[in-house]
Every structure is written in structure tokens, then in C-alpha cells.
Amino acid sequence: MAVYTEVPDDEVESFLTEYDIGEVLSLKGIAEGVENSNYILHTTAGNYILTLYEKRVKKEDLPFFLGYMQHLAAQGISCPVPIAGKDGEFLRTLCGRPAAITAFLDGMWPRRIQPFHCRALGKTMAEMHLAGANFPLERPNSLSVSGWEQLLEACEGKGDQVKPGLTRELEQELTFLSANWPDSLPKGVIHADMFQDNVFFIHENLSGVIDFYFACNDVLAYEIAICLNAWCFEQDNSFNVTKAQLMTRAYQETKPLTREELEALPILARGAAFRFLLTRLYDWINHPAGAFVKPKDPLEYLNKLRFHQSVKSVSDYGITL
Amino acid sequence: MAVYTEVPDDEVESFLTEYDIGEVLSLKGIAEGVENSNYILHTTAGNYILTLYEKRVKKEDLPFFLGYMQHLAAQGISCPVPIAGKDGEFLRTLCGRPAAITAFLDGMWPRRIQPFHCRALGKTMAEMHLAGANFPLERPNSLSVSGWEQLLEACEGKGDQVKPGLTRELEQELTFLSANWPDSLPKGVIHADMFQDNVFFIHENLSGVIDFYFACNDVLAYEIAICLNAWCFEQDNSFNVTKAQLMTRAYQETKPLTREELEALPILARGAAFRFLLTRLYDWINHPAGAFVKPKDPLEYLNKLRFHQSVKSVSDYGITL
Structure with a gap:
């Protein structure tokens, strides 16, 4: 939870004059979001979200992110649609930070994942993948195989402080993943962080991402692999095949997967577990003492990685070819 | 900034069934409030604030606080009016904490205090003092003279770690204040923490407390003394007599002060500076490493205290008898 940049009352008032969304009535920093400062902005026209982009988000990536959200919204995907100013621009500067206003998205993220959540997620994920097909901008995934070596090096062998033998285990896994990573599968725009706190529901209905x-x-199938990790394990690290089945079936009802995509799920899931293990390890090692944001436990993803290493085929996830 | 208790989606849904304020659409923890966990609750009926009372607030005091807010609201004072459940109760339990829902109050607190803020504050303060006159519940001020000795002892002489000689200076001041504190002045219910972040404005209009x-x-005049400290000093510790004049004149237009009240303002302001110096010192000494909430600088109030010690009469504040 964090609000890194405080926005004074008079500065938000003058900022709002660049928009056609009424006058500001209230601005409250929200304790959500790790990367950016987020505010609920209440104006005479309704509720909005004001986001100030902090250091971890590269300014040159923002047109891709905001453009993608706008593109998805235009195709009926529920997400925080960016609001243009009177000049037609989405992105401007507030308190020295890049800043944007988006529509307020109702819904709450599910604390206890139930099967119906996974079914709804699978359907929306497929719809997003279809909707993203004609999005014109491109942004490579800096946190995929090619970026992992650098990230592992940045951990400077300190993995063993978290768990003895971890650094060597990670090096071996990276060698395996680099040698076997599937490169010829269908590609497109993925969300790449579709964890439960990024997917909102109102009762049993997915209200937005x-x-x-x-x-x-x-x-594209790498997104499914991320969600198998994020949505289909129980608290005790056991894998729930019912949730995996519901998610992938719902996905396929909207966008069928090829045999190659299905067969690649075990290694993609292994790679996804490795990616989150690695970034969590990096954050664990590098978080400043007394920081607002408590780092997440990297070892949760070591357990998941080991499960995927033990998988012989996609049918071990309860998914049939 | 803090959200100490996280409220899961399903728990707020069942909590809301006890109210007639529609169905929950969104719940977001806000980065405001040091004592409690506060959420913006958006329902099909509008915006509300959900507060979970944490350890520093005594449960037995809550009927006084909520009753006072309700009493003020009924008399036209703009404040977060507590919302009763279907059973007529304001206070119930959520996630193991006492919890209440209040109306959402528009407005923003002023980062840069200007004279018009002080004028509006003076008027509202007087209106609150009048409105509180027939409030039936009572709660003694545990942070007035009788409580200061205990608080100073709890600092265990560590004041000198913050500034050499501070402990002795505080002991001498407490001796003076205890011997000279005015006890026969008009009493009533005071807010007792009317700092700028607790007073909201929309443009130049005070929208609520x-x-x-x-x-x-x-x-009652002790409230004015607190506000002289909180609203009438500049960043460079200088005292702004224009702000003090506007505040006290506006107060007196609604509720005239007696000669005794006016003459007592210097010692009351001294006591108010002492009280916030002392509680800030206590928090400074006792805040856990890595806590969300950064303690406020106690020495700001040492400077204010010394200013009030130098005051010869109320006219030094720019206030005429």
C-alpha cells in the first residue's frame, strides 16, 4: 500500500481545468498499487482514478499502457478507460510526475478464489487476447526469458540467504528454460500480471481488469500459464485441477488453443513460476528497511516451480488435449 | 497513511446486508487517518466511509464520538454523519474490530493555509461549540493538564535524546501550567484536534470537519488555543496575526468570548503547544522502526511553546479585548 507523491488541493484543482469532467470535490489517496500513487478523485461528474506514475514505470512505456487500455475499452473489455483532456491528450504532468485520469471501475478483488472466479477469468482473458489482436503498438516483455539472466545476476547470489541452495537451483532452471522455451507459439498483447488483486468482481460477475x-x-498461452500459477494453487500449495479446467475451458470456448499451445503449458507454467520467484527474490533482497510495501514471499513460487517441474504433461493440470 | 485491518470482499458484502444503503460495488482502503483503518465504500446508493477502529481508540469512547457527530449533523454542522443499520445501531463489529459507516464528506484539506481558511474555521468552530451545548454525553479530556504528568513520565527522560535540556524544560513548563491553568472558564464539547488535515474545503468554503x-x-477557549497553534504559524515558525485576528473575529461574530476567555488565551495556547509537543515526543520516542506512519517533529511545537511563553498579553496575537 502506498501513496508516494502527495497531490495538494490547489494543484489538483488547476489540473482538472484541463479536463471536461467537472470540478474536484474530493481526492483521497488509496492504499492500493505498489508501483504508482493512486487517488480516488470525486468530481461533480462522478468518481475517477488519478494515477501518478512513479519511478518503476518507464515514461516511454505509458503510451503503450494507456493506449492498450483505451483499445480494450473500445472493444467492450471492462477496464479503467483513460480519460482524455480537452486537448485530446491522456497523459500530462502533475507534481513532477507523469499522470493520467481513468474511469473508476467498480468491483472488488476476490480474497478467496473460488471455481467460478477462474471460469470468468478464462473467458475474459480470451476476450482480451482477441481484442488485443489489432492493437498497433508494441512492447517487448522485458521480464521474459531474455531478461531473466540479468535479473538473476542482479540478485548477486543472495538467493542462498533466503534458502540454502536456491541460487544454484535457479541457475539450473534458467539453463533448462532457455534451452527449451517455445518461441513459435501464437503471440499477441498480454496483461502479464493478471493476479487476483487485479481482477474485480461484483458477486459472481467479473466487473473488470x-x-x-x-x-x-x-x-498468448504464457498468460494462461501465469494464471495457472496465480489462481489455481490453494494456500497449502496444492494444485486445484477443477479451477485449471474451468479456466482453460472457458478460455477455449471463446478462443480455442492449438495443440502446440496446450502441450507447451507445462514449460510455460514453469517459466511463469520462475519469473515471479525471481522478481520476488529480487524485491526481497532489495527492499529498503522500513518500506511501506512488504515484499511477497519468494518461496511460494519455488513450491509452484517444483510442482511444474514434476508435471509430465498438460493432463497433469486436468486439461485434456 | 495506513490501513491496518484488511476487509475481504465477502465480509463487507455480508456486513452491508445489515444496512439500507444498497449493495457494495467497491471498497478501497484510503491512505488517511493515523488511528484507524478507513475505506471508501461505493454502493449502489453512493459513496460512504467505512471505519474500523484500531487499538488506539477505546471502544467505550465510541458512543460519545459517534453520538457527537450525529448530534452536530442534526444541528446542521457538516461532518461525517454516522449511518444507522436496519436495527438502528451505528456501531457493530467487522473483522474483529468495532466498525461504523459514515456519510462521505466532500472537500479537501488545505495544504497551504490562507487567511480565508482561518476565517471560515473560526465561524465553524463557534457553531460547533454552540451546537454541542446540549449534547448529553460526557468524556473528560485525558490529554489535558491532569494527563500531562503521566505522559511526561512515560517519555522516561528521553526528551534529551531529541534535544539536550528538553526534559527539564518540559518539567518546568508543566509546573507552571499546573499552577496557573484556568479552570473556571466556560466548558463544553470540543473537537480537540482541529488541525488542517481534519477540515475540508471546496474552493473557499469550509465543507466539513x-x-x-x-x-x-x-x-471551549482551549479549542481556539489549539487552532492558534495549528493554523496561525507560518512554515518559518513566525506567528501570523492576520490569521489569528480573522479566526477569532469570525468566532466572536457567532459566539462572543468573555474577557476572561480572551485573557486566558496566552496560557491556553501555551498549554496546547505543550500538549502537542508532549504527544509528538512520546510518538517520536515510541514509534516502531519501519512503521507506516512517520511521527511528526516534536520540535515544531517547542518553537511554538517558546513563542507563547514570550507573549505578554492576548494583544500580542493581534487580538483586541
């Missing part, structure tokens, strides 16, 4: 600040061009 | 969790029965 937020936080597009890892979106990139990559293998 | 929040955070009543220090409200208590005490000398």
Missing part, C-alpha cells in the same frame, strides 16, 4: 503496467507482446 | 476521535469536554 486493472493494472496494465506490465502489459506487453508475448506468447 | 472530520476525525472526532479526540473530542471531549473541556474549556
Whole structure:
């Protein structure tokens, strides 16, 4: 939870004069979002979200992120649609930071994942992949195989401080993944961070997806692999095949997967577990003492990685070819 | 900034069934409030604030605080009016904490205090003092003279770690204040924490007062003394007599002060500076490493205290008898 940049009352008032969304009535920093400062902006026209982009988001990537959200919204995907100013621009500067206003998205993220959540997620994921097909901008995934070596090096062998033998295990896994990573699968724009706190529901209905600040061009089935990791394990690290089945079936009802995509799911899931293990390890090692944001446990993803290493084929996920 | 208790989606849904304020659409923790966890609750009926009371607020004091807010609202004072459930109750339990829903109050607190803010504050303060006159509940001010000795002892002489000689200076001041504190002045219910972040404005209009969790029965003019400290000093510690004049004149247009009240303002302001110096010192000494909430600088109030010690009469504040 974090608000890194505080926006004074008079500065938001003058900022709002560049928009046609009424006058500001209230601005409250929200304790959500790790990368950016987010505010609920209440104006005479309704609720909005004001985001100030902090250091971890590259300014040159923002047109891709905001353009993608706008593109998805135009095709009926529920997400925080960016609001243009009177000049037609989405992005401007506030308190020295790049800043944008988006529509307020109702819904809450599910604390306890149930099968119906996974079914709804699969359907929306497929719809997003279809909707993204004709999005013209491109952004490579800096957190895919080619970026992992650099990230592992940046951990400077400190993995063993978290768990003895971890650095060597990670090096071996990276060698395997680099040698076997499937490169010829269908690609497109993926969200790449579709964890439960980024998917909102109202009762059993998925009301929208937020936080597009890892979106990139990559293998589409890699998104499913990320979600198998994020949505289909129980608290005790066991894998729930019912959730995996519901998610992938719902996906395929909207966008069928090829045999190659299905067969690649085990290694993609292994890679996804490796990616989150690695970034969590990096954050664990590098978080400043007394930081607002408590880093997430990297070892949760070591357990998931080991599960995927034990998988012999996609049918071990309960998914049939 | 803080959200100490996280409220899961399904728990707020079932909590809302006890109210007639529609169905929950969104719940976002806000980065405001030091004592409690606060959420913006968006329902099909509008925006509300959901507050979970944390350890620093005594549960037995909550009927006083909520009752006072309700009492003020009924008399036309703009504040977060508590919302009763279907059973007529304001206070219930959520996630193991006492919890209440209040109306959402528009407005923003002023980052840069200007004279018009002080004038509006003076008027509203007087209106609140009048409106509180027939409030039936009582709560003594645990942070007035009688509580200061205990608080100073709890600092265990560590004041000198913050500034050499501070402990002795505080002891001498407490001796003076205890011997000279005016006890016969008109009393009533005061907010007792009317700092700038607790007073909202929309443009030049005061839109409401929040955070009543220090409200208590005490000398009414002591509230003015607190506000002289909180609103009338500049960043460079200089005292702004224009702001003090506007505040006290506006107060007196609604509720005239007696000669005794005016003459007591210097010692009351001295006491108010002492009280915030002392609680800030206590928080400074006792805040856990890595806490979300950064303690405020106690020495700001040492400077203010010394200014009030130098004051010969109320006219040094620019206030005429």
C-alpha cells in the first residue's frame, strides 16, 4: 500500500481545468498499487482514478499502457478507460510526475478464489487476447526469458540467504528454460500480471481488469500459464485441477488453443513460476528497511516451480488435449 | 497513511446486508487517518466511509464520538454523519474490530493555509461549540493538564535524546501550567484536534470537519488555543496575526468570548503547544522502526511553546479585548 507523491488541493484543482469532467470535490489517496500513487478523485461528474506514475514505470512505456487500455475499452473489455483532456491528450504532468485520469471501475478483488472466479477469468482473458489482436503498438516483455539472466545476476547470489541452495537451483532452471522455451507459439498483447488483486468482481460477475503496467507482446498461452500459477494453487500449495479446467475451458470456448499451445503449458507454467520467484527474490533482497510495501514471499513460487517441474504433461493440470 | 485491518470482499458484502444503503460495488482502503483503518465504500446508493477502529481508540469512547457527530449533523454542522443499520445501531463489529459507516464528506484539506481558511474555521468552530451545548454525553479530556504528568513520565527522560535540556524544560513548563491553568472558564464539547488535515474545503468554503476521535469536554477557549497553534504559524515558525485576528473575529461574530476567555488565551495556547509537543515526543520516542506512519517533529511545537511563553498579553496575537 502506498501513496508516494502527495497531490495538494490547489494543484489538483488547476489540473482538472484541463479536463471536461467537472470540478474536484474530493481526492483521497488509496492504499492500493505498489508501483504508482493512486487517488480516488470525486468530481461533480462522478468518481475517477488519478494515477501518478512513479519511478518503476518507464515514461516511454505509458503510451503503450494507456493506449492498450483505451483499445480494450473500445472493444467492450471492462477496464479503467483513460480519460482524455480537452486537448485530446491522456497523459500530462502533475507534481513532477507523469499522470493520467481513468474511469473508476467498480468491483472488488476476490480474497478467496473460488471455481467460478477462474471460469470468468478464462473467458475474459480470451476476450482480451482477441481484442488485443489489432492493437498497433508494441512492447517487448522485458521480464521474459531474455531478461531473466540479468535479473538473476542482479540478485548477486543472495538467493542462498533466503534458502540454502536456491541460487544454484535457479541457475539450473534458467539453463533448462532457455534451452527449451517455445518461441513459435501464437503471440499477441498480454496483461502479464493478471493476479487476483487485479481482477474485480461484483458477486459472481467479473466487473473488470486493472493494472496494465506490465502489459506487453508475448506468447498468448504464457498468460494462461501465469494464471495457472496465480489462481489455481490453494494456500497449502496444492494444485486445484477443477479451477485449471474451468479456466482453460472457458478460455477455449471463446478462443480455442492449438495443440502446440496446450502441450507447451507445462514449460510455460514453469517459466511463469520462475519469473515471479525471481522478481520476488529480487524485491526481497532489495527492499529498503522500513518500506511501506512488504515484499511477497519468494518461496511460494519455488513450491509452484517444483510442482511444474514434476508435471509430465498438460493432463497433469486436468486439461485434456 | 495506513490501513491496518484488511476487509475481504465477502465480509463487507455480508456486513452491508445489515444496512439500507444498497449493495457494495467497491471498497478501497484510503491512505488517511493515523488511528484507524478507513475505506471508501461505493454502493449502489453512493459513496460512504467505512471505519474500523484500531487499538488506539477505546471502544467505550465510541458512543460519545459517534453520538457527537450525529448530534452536530442534526444541528446542521457538516461532518461525517454516522449511518444507522436496519436495527438502528451505528456501531457493530467487522473483522474483529468495532466498525461504523459514515456519510462521505466532500472537500479537501488545505495544504497551504490562507487567511480565508482561518476565517471560515473560526465561524465553524463557534457553531460547533454552540451546537454541542446540549449534547448529553460526557468524556473528560485525558490529554489535558491532569494527563500531562503521566505522559511526561512515560517519555522516561528521553526528551534529551531529541534535544539536550528538553526534559527539564518540559518539567518546568508543566509546573507552571499546573499552577496557573484556568479552570473556571466556560466548558463544553470540543473537537480537540482541529488541525488542517481534519477540515475540508471546496474552493473557499469550509465543507466539513472530520476525525472526532479526540473530542471531549473541556474549556471551549482551549479549542481556539489549539487552532492558534495549528493554523496561525507560518512554515518559518513566525506567528501570523492576520490569521489569528480573522479566526477569532469570525468566532466572536457567532459566539462572543468573555474577557476572561480572551485573557486566558496566552496560557491556553501555551498549554496546547505543550500538549502537542508532549504527544509528538512520546510518538517520536515510541514509534516502531519501519512503521507506516512517520511521527511528526516534536520540535515544531517547542518553537511554538517558546513563542507563547514570550507573549505578554492576548494583544500580542493581534487580538483586541
